[in-house]
Amino acid sequence: MALRIRQLREEKKWTQEVLASKAGISRSQLAMIEKETRPANTLRLSAIAAALGVTTEDLFETDERERRLVRILRSLSGADADALLRVAEAMSTKPDAEPGAR
Known part of the structure; x- marks a missing residue:
């Protein structure tokens, strides 16, 4: 901080x-x-x-991508924010086809 x-x-x-x-x-x-x-x-x-x-x-946030994601999430309605979270959660558990592919 x-x-x-x-x-x-x-x-x-x-x-x-x-x-x-x-x-x-x-x-x-x-x-x-x-x-x-x-x-x-x-x-x-x-x-x-x-x-x-x-x-x-x-x-408390030092990473620009993290700050952008938080701003986007805060700007969304409840249903849209929930949908974005579901997509992010699905992406975070998806195995990579190749290491470092993302």
């Missing part, structure tokens, strides 16, 4: 001071969260996510 916060901060070309100010926390608190020397509580994570313009979940 800490690396994702830092990655998002650096993508915006923000210093720790800038993000900390926008999130309403101290720079030292942010530094400890990024270094994983201090756990971040829910309020701090929510403030950091809001300052970065992302969801709290985005702080």
Whole structure:
């Protein structure tokens, strides 16, 4: 998680001071969260996510494909989301014809 916060901060070309100010926390608190020397509580994570313009979940997801899948799943109606999950589950249990084919 800490690396994702830092990655998002650096993508915006923000210093720790800038993000900390926008999130309403101290720079030292942010530094400890990024270094994983201090756990971040829910309020701090929510403030950091809001300052970065992302969801709290985005702080935990590092793979772009995973983030895209989650966004798609969230955008679907209940029945469509259920159908997508069934397809994904079927694909995950399907044996590959050749190793590394997917």
